[in-house]
Amino acid sequence: MEYCKFHKGKRKTLLGECVEGYENNSFLNVFNKECDKLFSQIDCELDKQYGTVLSDMAAFTNLCWKKTSNMRAIPTMVVRCEAADGYDFIRSLIKLLNVKPICISPSKTISLHDVYEGLNKMGDKKFVILRQFECFTAPKYLDGLISIFTDPVWEKKIVFLITVAIDFNIIFVRFSQESFWKLDIQFYCLPAPKYILQTVSKAVAVNPTNHVGIRIEHTQAVLRKLANFQIVIDGFLHKELRNRFLRDSLSISEVKRILKVTLLHKMLECKDFGQDVAISAENATLLTMYETFLYLLHELTTDFPNQAEDVYELHNWIQLNRNFFSEKEGPYSIWITWSVDEMLHCLQKLWTPVKKIARCYSKEIEVLLADLRDADNQKNDLLKQLSKHHHEEAAAVGSSKRVSFHEMQLRLRNKIAHKKRLDLVHQNHQRFVKLLTQIMSKALRCFNDIPILEKKLLTGRRDILDMVFPSFSSNLEQALLLPKCEKQDYSKVQMDICFAYRSLLDLSLEYVNIPVPVWLAKFKKYIAKMKGISPVLRLFRCIGELEFMGILKPASDGNRNKVKILYLPQSVAY
Incomplete structure (x- = not known):
C-alpha cells in the first residue's frame, strides 16, 4: 500500500528511503527462510533429546491400539512437560504415530458431543490429547470425557494423553474417584x-x-x-x-x-x-x-x-x-599437583586429538611420555653421575688445606643444583603443565580473537x-544507581517506586523481615510531599507493584505486617 487517505481527503506517499541493497522484500523473505533453517537445527537437536521418551510413548500407544476394548481401563499417558515451552513435543509424537488426534486445550475447548462425533469419524487409531490439565477445573467435563471413552461401542482402545506442568498429583485431585479408577495411567517425564x-x-x-x-x-x-x-x-x-x-x-x-x-x-x-x-x-x-x-x-x-x-x-x-588458562586459580593450580600416573593418563588422552589436529605438539608429548615412563632409570643414572662427581670433589677437598668462603658458597650452590636435577618429578610437572596449557590455549581461543x-x-x-x-529488575536497578535526588516540590507525579525500592534495599541490611512501619518511616525521608495524597497510600501502591514484579512477598501467610525480599541485585553498591 503506497498511499494513505487522511481525514481531510489528502493523500500522502508512504514510500520511505530504501536501505541500500534491500529495495524489495526479497531480502526479508530469504532471511526468514534461513532463520527457519537455523531453528530447524535447534529442533533437530531437541528431537534427539526427546527421542527416548517419545519412542516409549509411541510404543505404548501402538501396543494399546492392538488390543481390543474388552476391558474398561483407559490407557492414559500423563506427561510432565515443565520445559516444553517453545517446543511442540506433541507434533513430534503425532509424526511418529502418523495419526490426527483430537486436541483439547483451554484455548480450544471441544464440547462432549463434538468429541463423540470426532471419535466416530476416526478409524481404529483413536487418540485424544488434553493439554494444560491444570486449567480444567470443571469435574463434570472431565467425568464426561471418561464416560465417553468407556462407552462399549468402541471396538479399539482409546489412548488418552494428558499434559501437566509440574505436579503429577493434580491427576488424583481433578478426576472423581469413580473416573480415576477407570484410568490405566503411565507417567512420563520430559527432559x-x-x-x-x-x-x-x-x-x-x-x-x-x-x-x-x-x-x-x-x-x-x-x-x-x-x-x-x-x-x-x-x-x-x-x-x-x-x-x-x-x-x-x-x-x-x-x-x-x-x-x-x-x-x-x-x-x-x-x-x-x-x-x-x-x-x-x-x-x-x-x-x-x-x-x-x-x-x-x-x-x-x-x-x-x-x-x-x-x-x-x-x-x-x-x-x-x-x-x-593463565590465571592462578584456574586449572593450572590443580594440574601441578597430579601424580605421574595421572599425567600419563592425560597425555594418552591428548595423543590422538593432538596427532590429528595440532601436530606441532605431538613430538613434545612423545618425549614427555618417554621421560615419565623412564623417570626411575634417569634418576639412577643421575645418582651415579653425581656420586662420581661427589667423590672427585671430596678427594680435592682432602688434598687442600684451607677452603675460601667463595669456594664454600660455590660448593653449596652446586649441591642445591644437584638436588634440583634429581627432582625429576617437579621438572616433569612443570613441563606437563606448560605443554597442556599451551595446547589448550591454542585450541580453545576466544571467538572474538x-x-x-x-x-x-x-x-x-x-x-x-x-x-x-x-527486564524490569535491571531497569529498576539502573534507575537506583543514579545519585539520590534531593527533596523538591514536584507538580507532577513522582517515581515513588524508585524511592520505595531504594529504601527497601537500605533496610535489607538491617532486617531479614522488614516491618512495614519502619519501611514507611524510611520511605518518607526520600519522598517529597504531594497535596491530597497520603504517604501511606503511596507506599502501599509501591508494595503492590513490587510484589507483582516478584521482588518481595509477605513474611508469611499469617504475618503481613512484614515483607521479605525475593530478588536482591548484586551490582548495587552501598
Whole structure:
C-alpha cells in the first residue's frame, strides 16, 4: 500500500528511503527462510533429546491400539512437560504415530458431543490429547470425557494423553474417584530444563555442522550469491541465552526470538555479514578442534573444586575470559599437583586429538611420555653421575688445606643444583603443565580473537536483548544507581517506586523481615510531599507493584505486617 487517505481527503506517499541493497522484500523473505533453517537445527537437536521418551510413548500407544476394548481401563499417558515451552513435543509424537488426534486445550475447548462425533469419524487409531490439565477445573467435563471413552461401542482402545506442568498429583485431585479408577495411567517425564539448555547450546554454540545460507540481492549488477556459512555466537550472547532461559522464562521460543532479532540486526548493520565465508578446511578444522578439546578439557577438570556443570558452561567461561588458562586459580593450580600416573593418563588422552589436529605438539608429548615412563632409570643414572662427581670433589677437598668462603658458597650452590636435577618429578610437572596449557590455549581461543570468524560471529548486545525481553529488575536497578535526588516540590507525579525500592534495599541490611512501619518511616525521608495524597497510600501502591514484579512477598501467610525480599541485585553498591 503506497498511499494513505487522511481525514481531510489528502493523500500522502508512504514510500520511505530504501536501505541500500534491500529495495524489495526479497531480502526479508530469504532471511526468514534461513532463520527457519537455523531453528530447524535447534529442533533437530531437541528431537534427539526427546527421542527416548517419545519412542516409549509411541510404543505404548501402538501396543494399546492392538488390543481390543474388552476391558474398561483407559490407557492414559500423563506427561510432565515443565520445559516444553517453545517446543511442540506433541507434533513430534503425532509424526511418529502418523495419526490426527483430537486436541483439547483451554484455548480450544471441544464440547462432549463434538468429541463423540470426532471419535466416530476416526478409524481404529483413536487418540485424544488434553493439554494444560491444570486449567480444567470443571469435574463434570472431565467425568464426561471418561464416560465417553468407556462407552462399549468402541471396538479399539482409546489412548488418552494428558499434559501437566509440574505436579503429577493434580491427576488424583481433578478426576472423581469413580473416573480415576477407570484410568490405566503411565507417567512420563520430559527432559529437565538443564538438559534442554544443553541441547540448545549444542545447536548454536560450537556445532561445526550448523550451516546457514543467505542470498543477497545486489542492485547495480543483478547478481545473486548464495553463501553457506556457519553462525557462531560470542560469549556474551551465549551467557545471556543461558541466563534468560534458566532464570527468567524456560522458553525455547524466547531463545529463538533473541537469535532472530540479533541476526537481523547484525545483517542490517554489517552489509558483508556472511559473504565470502564459504566453508573451508581451515575454519571447519578450527571449530572441530575447538569442540574436541572443549570436551577433553571438561573431562580433565572433573572433580575440580570449581568444575563447570556441563561443557557449555565451560565454553562460556573460556569465551568471556581471555586469561582463563593463565590465571592462578584456574586449572593450572590443580594440574601441578597430579601424580605421574595421572599425567600419563592425560597425555594418552591428548595423543590422538593432538596427532590429528595440532601436530606441532605431538613430538613434545612423545618425549614427555618417554621421560615419565623412564623417570626411575634417569634418576639412577643421575645418582651415579653425581656420586662420581661427589667423590672427585671430596678427594680435592682432602688434598687442600684451607677452603675460601667463595669456594664454600660455590660448593653449596652446586649441591642445591644437584638436588634440583634429581627432582625429576617437579621438572616433569612443570613441563606437563606448560605443554597442556599451551595446547589448550591454542585450541580453545576466544571467538572474538579469531579473524577468520569475524564475518560470521553473531555478537550479543544489551539493547537488542532488552528489545526481545525487557527486564524490569535491571531497569529498576539502573534507575537506583543514579545519585539520590534531593527533596523538591514536584507538580507532577513522582517515581515513588524508585524511592520505595531504594529504601527497601537500605533496610535489607538491617532486617531479614522488614516491618512495614519502619519501611514507611524510611520511605518518607526520600519522598517529597504531594497535596491530597497520603504517604501511606503511596507506599502501599509501591508494595503492590513490587510484589507483582516478584521482588518481595509477605513474611508469611499469617504475618503481613512484614515483607521479605525475593530478588536482591548484586551490582548495587552501598
